Amino acid sequence: MPSHPQLPLSRRGFLTASVTAGAALALASVPARAAGGKRPFGRHGSPAARLTPKTLYVDPHGSGDFTSVRAAVAATTGSGWTLVLAPGTYRETVAVDATRTQATWIGASEDPRDVVVVYDNAAGTPKPGGGTYGTTGSATTTVQADGFTARWITFANDWLRADHPEITGTQAVAIKVQGDRSAFHHCRFLGHQDTLYADSMALTVFARQYYAHCYVEGDVDFVFGRARAVYENCHFRTVNRTDLAAAPYGFVFAPSTAGANPLGYLVARGRITSEAPDSHYKLARPWVPSSDTTARPMLTVRDTWMGPGIDAVAPYTNMSDAFPWQNQRFAEYRxxxxxARITVPANRPQLTDEQAKSATRAAYLGDWTPWQGVR
Structure with missing residues (x-):
């Protein structure tokens, strides 16, 4: 995504404090295992009593099969593995390649604040072997495999522009998801620019993704990519900025839907709040990448509460004047x-009641029905 030269409010201290406190509470609430007094994994079992033969336990304090998520993933060759993550901060980058399908990650305490996978690369961060990481390479977690599911986990990138004024490539991805049938329940995604990269493996691949009861935080284009993605009952929060004299501070959504894909992002029954002053954020802008100038970004936001942080008069803007947002597929409903006030109707395209009947989870996800057991 294009760089946006802004200095974000630091969130690293808050993230670290909340993780430490949450982990302590979670561990104190469950008695230690009888064998060796090791740290518990709550109701999700232990290495001595596994959920399935393909269950691995990860604990940064040494009480599981592995102390890092990356090492556990490396051990899961093939399909159908489950990782249970004990409370703690996992400071590492992790990649789930396309061969490791049907993987499930579970936060053991059932509170995503307790289990945090975090790193601090940005697009412009120098790589050890030369060059820089780029937007995709900045991701703390990358998921390419189909059928991935995560529950009760925080995915974060705590790289801060204020700490690195020499770096101009300020995109810093918390997670890049490319696999089909990817589902996230009660997860948190923390970052600033380009937090949640909901994408696909190729222009011709329509990766379906589902996010339920999740929290996403950021500033510039912090939900972006070309996936066919549904966000139900999710909370999107824009962070404040102290370096800018005028709006906009950033943009919530930046879809890059391939032109051949009839469906892009659907936000349903969500909530958008802000730490910033009123009207200082845009709802969305279309991303037409140089690698796909035929893209027609699509976003539908329906039945969602938008706080005053969103500019109600002009909620959309262009990323490039060559591809005006009015020519893309942006719409709202109820x-x-x-x-969400409609003050200039031309600036807020609305679905008709008939059109809204097709703006549903089932229509976007087709023959895939994500598990609905977590509320």
Whole structure:
């Protein structure tokens, strides 16, 4: 994504403090295992009593099969593995390649604040062997495999522009998801620019993704990519900025839907809040990458509450004047809140009741029905 030269409010201290406190509470609430007094894994079992033969336990304190998520993933060749992550901070980059299908990651305490996978690369961060990471390479977690599921986990990138004024490539991805049938329940995604990269493996691949009861935080284009993705009952929060004299501070969504894909992002029954002053954020702008100038970004936001942080008069803007947002596929339906007020109708395309019947989870996900057991 294009760089946006802004200095974000630091969130690293808050993230570290909340993880430490949450982990302590979670561990104190469950008695230690009888054998050796090792740290517990709560209701999700232990290495001595596994959920399935393909279950591995990860604990940074040494009580599981592995102390790092990356090492556990490396041990899971093939399909159908489950990782249970004990409370703690996993400071590492992790990649689930396309061969490791049907993987499930579970936060053992059932509180995503307790289990944090985090690193701090940015697009412009120098690589050890030369060059820089680029946007994709900056991702803390990358998921290419189909059928990936995560529950109760925080995915974060805590790289800060304020700490690295010499770096101009300020995109810093918390997670890049490319696999089909990827599902996230009660997860948190923390970052600033380009936090959640909901994408696919290729232009011709329509990767379906589902996010339920998740929390996403950031500033510039912090939910972006070309996936066919549904966000239900999710909370999107824009962070404040102290370096800018004028709006906009950033943009919530930046879809890059391939032109051949009839469906892009669907946000349903969500909530958009802000730490910033009123009207200082745009709802979305279309991303038409140089690698795919035929893209027609698509975003539908329906039945969602938008706080005053969203600019109600002009909620959309262009990323490039060559591809105006009016020529893309942006629409809303029955949204509420100060940020959803229709003050200039031409600036807020609305679905008709008939059109809204096709803006549903089932229509976007087709023959795939994600598990609905977690509320």
């Amino acid at each position: 949204n509420t809140g100060d940020g």
